[in-house]
Amino acid sequence: RGPGRTRAVLPGQIGVRDAPGTLRQSIIVPTYNERDNVVALLERLAAALPHTETEIVFVDDSTDGTPEVIAEVARDYPMAVTVHHRDEGAGGLGGAVVEGMRIARGEWVVVMDADLQHPPEIVPGLIAAGLRDGADLVVGSRYAGGGSTGGLADGYRKLVSRGSTILVKTLFRHQLLSVSDPMSGLFAIRASSLDAGQLRPLGYKILLELIVRNRPGRIVEVPYTFQPRHAGESKSTVSEGLRFLKHVGRLRLGSGRARMLGFGLIGLSGLLPNQAMLWALVSLAGLHYAPAAIAANVVAVLWNFALTDQILYRNRRERRLPARFGRFFLLGNADLLLRIPLLAVLVDGLHTGVLAGNLLTLVASFLLRFLIAEKLIYVG
Numbered sequence: 468r469g470p471g472r473t474r475a476v477l478p479g480q481i482g483v484r485d486a487p488g489t490l491r492q493s494i495i496v497p498t499y500n501e502r503d504n505v506v507a508l509l510e511r512l513a514a515a516l517p518h519t520e521t522e523i524v525f526v527d528d529s530t531d532g533t534p535e536v537i538a539e540v541a542r543d544y545p546m547a548v549t550v551h552h553r554d555e556g557a558g559g560l561g562g563a564v565v566e567g568m569r570i571a572r573g574e575w576v577v578v579m580d581a582d583l584q585h586p587p588e589i590v591p592g593l594i595a596a597g598l599r600d601g602a603d604l605v606v607g608s609r610y611a612g613g614g615s616t617g618g619l620a621d622g623y624r625k626l627v628s629r630g631s632t633i634l635v636k637t638l639f640r641h642q643l644l645s646v647s648d649p650m651s652g653l654f655a656i657r658a659s660s661l662d663a664g665q666l667r668p669l670g671y672k673i674l675l676e677l678i679v680r681n682r683p684g685r686i687v688e689v690p691y692t693f694q695p696r697h698a699g700e701s702k703s704t705v706s707e708g709l710r711f712l713k714h715v716g717r718l719r720l721g722s723g724r725a726r727m728l729g730f731g732l733i734g735l736s737g738l739l740p741n742q743a744m745l746w747a748l749v750s751l752a753g754l755h756y757a758p759a760a761i762a763a764n765v766v767a768v769l770w771n772f773a774l775t776d777q778i779l780y781r782n783r784r785e786r787r788l789p790a791r792f793g794r795f796f797l798l799g800n801a802d803l804l805l806r807i808p809l810l811a812v813l814v815d816g817l818h819t820g821v822l823a824g825n826l827l828t829l830v831a832s833f834l835l836r837f838l839i840a841e842k843l844i845y846v847g
């Protein structure tokens with residue numbers, strides 16, 4: 468099956484044409500009322516890229532007939548084209564790109580705007596740079612040496628662009644060390660480094676989301692000059708800017724320092740079931756404090772695991788549930804090896820109360836357990 472064959476129309480898709488077996492690149496183009504741009508875009512992409520190794524994936528929220536214009540061109544177009552039209556209205560640029568990533572089949576997934584502000588001729592250069600430098604992610608940058616914000620219409624937009632770049636470079640310093648243009652909407656990522664399932668973008672900025680959540684290994688940049696919009700109007704708004712700030716806040720909360728706080732709070736909350744269980748077993752059931760402390764610990768570990776796994780590490784689980792649970796359970800109870808002898812010293816030797824002694828041993832083991840979870844259960 469070569470290009471030129473038209474595949475049956477799928478729900479939500481029109482103008483679908485099959486791509487051949489292996490694809491070097493998928494070009495994802497989000498479109499929201501871009502009917503006056505897509506023809507020129509397709510022409511320039513066809514001139515710039517090998518026809519048999521490329522597919523173009525439009526993810527469209529338009530109400531101006533953009534999909535029909537694309538379908539018209541796609542009939543005689545030399546490359547595979549998919550239009551994934553969504554009926555729910557403007558679903559957001561970031562979400563549209565993620566949907567395209569789910570459909571894309573190329574070894575490289577390239578994202579670019581439809582309005583020709585990103586010159587299509589740069590795509591081969593993005594992928595060549597990725598291959599040459601062994602990179603997982605190649606960012607088209609207006610701020611790298613040789614790049615320019617040329618087409619940013621006015622001083623206000625330049626200011627917003629510069630300001631938001633500085634903001635995210637500060638908040639995500641480590642992740643963005645090699646990225647001068649984190650607000651860029653032009654980039655190429657190796658499909659093998661892409662995990663669309665982890666991405667929950669809010670609004671416009673998909674690249675930052677991708678870097679923070681997918682954590683691609685090596686990132687390089689290719690400079691380019693941002694062009695003036697070919698036709699139509701920009702869809703970015705002030706409320707889009709506010710949504711961006713919310714997005715940044717949410718991404719930031721998923722990071723290390725906030726996690727440590729969450730871990731502490733969950734650990735603290737585990738004191739409650741632990742002490743309550745111990746009290747019930749010793750005072751009500753008349754059990755010896757040692758087996759009672761063990762049982763109370765098991766209950767608290769279950770409690771902690773449920774909260775840690777479902778809330779704190781919800782978006783960054785690298786192992787399957789049984790593996791996560793097994794490790795958490797073993798390590799969570801392993802501190803009994805330390806805590807029970809310590810408890811014996813406290814209760815039998817120093818004559819503290821059982822509950823007070825238990826509390827002391829819990830506090831002592833808390834820091835140790837955070838380090839273990841961070842280093843052994845969730846990371847790497």
Ligand code: GDD
Binds near residue numbers: 499652
């Ligand atoms: N499917 C879909 N849904 N596409 C959308 C939506 C949406 O809700 N909103 C915007 N788009 C598409 C547009 O049709 C266009 O192809 C692309 O996303 C960029 O939208 P513009 O309206 O042209 O945005 P911009 O020029 O302000 O912003 C661009 O420049 C920034 C750099 O300053 C975007 O590329 C940003 O990603 C980029 O960072």
Ligand code: MN
Binds near residue numbers: 582584701
């Ligand atoms: Mn634009």
